Amino acid sequence: MNYPNGKKTNNKPVTNRKPKQTPNFSNRGMTLxxxxxxxxxxxxxxxxxVIHKKPTPVQIVNVDYPKRSAAVIKEAYFKQASTTDYNGIYRGKYIDFEAKETRNKTSFPLxxxxxxxxxxMKKVCxxxxxxxxxLRFSKLEETYFFPAKKLFQHWDRQNNGGRKSIPYQTIQQEGxxxxxxxxxxxDYLSIIDEMYF
Amino acid sequence: MNYPNGKKTNNKPVTNRKPKQTPNFSNRGMTLxxxxxxxxxxxxxxxxxVIHKKPTPVQIVNVDYPKRSAAVIKEAYFKQASTTDYNGIYRGKYIDFEAKETRNKTSFPLxxxxxxxxxxMKKVCxxxxxxxxxLRFSKLEETYFFPAKKLFQHWDRQNNGGRKSIPYQTIQQEGxxxxxxxxxxxDYLSIIDEMYF
Structure with a gap:
């Protein structure tokens, strides 16, 4: 593969948990x-x-239909999503995930x-x-694949009075x-290749 | 099962192609x-x-953020969908479909x-x-499950100069x-049960 700096990178295994990124891959300015x-x-x-982001759910209240031009939505509101943001299919399997970033450095707030x-997500499982x-720690420039079943454990613990965030170290270990x-x-599909195939 | 008229209906097999509906199930006023x-x-x-309709894709141009109340979208436009309207998961399988009605009685316009x-749809296959x-013929009050691979045949034929619609009889036969x-x-999942399991 040709990387912009002309150098070969160390292709570490995707499950390597001690991240080290070359400067060229820096994510500054790119959102998750x-x-x-x-x-x-x-x-x-x-x-x-075939995996797509679902459109932002919008409650449309008022639409104008001008002659000879496209309909204009004049009043609408953002609705809260009832599902995750991304879904699709990969090698016959249904894929469904949510993506979130935090500026925290020590834990991911639930x-x-x-x-x-x-x-x-529970129904999908x-x-x-x-x-x-x-999950991305944007200040640390680190991104993790975190299985839903692990997420449920932390979520249910929170609902039973447990902590309201997942510690960074836990995400490194379980993700x-x-x-x-x-x-x-x-390249999250490479993680799925390892885990499911 | 209790139907509103208190009578038991003839539960015909779902692949029965000669539709006969009891008046109680009439679809008048309900869209597909x-x-x-x-x-x-x-x-x-x-x-x-777990199958959902995707939100309508909207291009948001102008949003107002009033103090102490919800953001209001003041200008937005409908975008053409780049995928189908519905997707999800059933018994481990990825499900993806489009739903369309026509008021025609003799054919379905492509x-x-x-x-x-x-x-x-081709990528999903x-x-x-x-x-x-x-596919629904709304005047006839008849709805059909039509496999994508059959649809592609008619679509590709159209692109090669063939007819621009699928005849009603063909939909009865191939759907x-x-x-x-x-x-x-x-209950389209019952059709999938028959076809895939």
Missing amino acids: EEDINQSNQAYLSSGRA ANIHEHQVEH EQDGVCFAI HFIPLQYHIRI | EEDINQSNQAYLSSGRA ANIHEHQVEH EQDGVCFAI HFIPLQYHIRI
Whole structure:
């Protein structure tokens, strides 16, 4: 592979939990959503998977239909999503995940994820879907694949009066570090290859 | 099962192609989308499947953020969907479909379906997803499960100068009639049970 600096990188195994990124892959200015969209687009063009971000749910209240031009939505409101943001298919398997970033450095606040999203993820697991979260510590520039079943443990513990966040070390241990790469910025399907195939 | 008229209905096999509906199941006033949403809701509550309609894609241009109240979208436009309207998971399988109605009685116009939707469906089939269209002849009050692979044949024929619609008789032959029912109005998963399990 040709990287912009012309050097070969150390292709560490994807489960390597001690991240070290080359400066060229720095994520400054790119949001997690942009990285995932880029990756999904790369998967789609190469025929590897069909995974899309769902449109933002909007409650449309008032639409104007001008003559000879497109309808204009004049009043609408953001609705809370009742499912996760991303889903699709990979190698015959249903893929479903949520992506979240935090600026915290020591833990991931569970408040970032909503009750009905967790409920949705539980239902997907019951149907044998591949379900997970992609969590990013944006200040640390580190991104993790975090299996839904692990997330449920922390979520249910919180609901029983436990801590309201997942410690950084726990995410390192129970999750899988996703190195930031050039061609496919967040290659989460490689983690799925390891875990499910 | 208790139907509103207190009578037992003849539960015909779902692949029966000669539809006969009791008046109570008449669909007058219910759109295909409403029927499918009701069915998906029933599947979800009973834990049978997790299938949702994707939100309408909207291009947001201008948002107002009033103090102490919710953000108001002041200008937005409808975008053309790049995928199908519905997807989800059932018994471990990825489910993906488009739903369309026509007021025609003799054929289904292919203009109702967009090029990029067919492209999406082809990609889903390559990944071994369960992909199909639900087609309704609203004047006839008849709804059909139509496998994507059959749809592609008609689509590709059209692109090679063939006819621009699928004849009603062909849909009866190549599709599966979905009877309108009370508890689950459009029980398309029963067709999938027959075809894939």
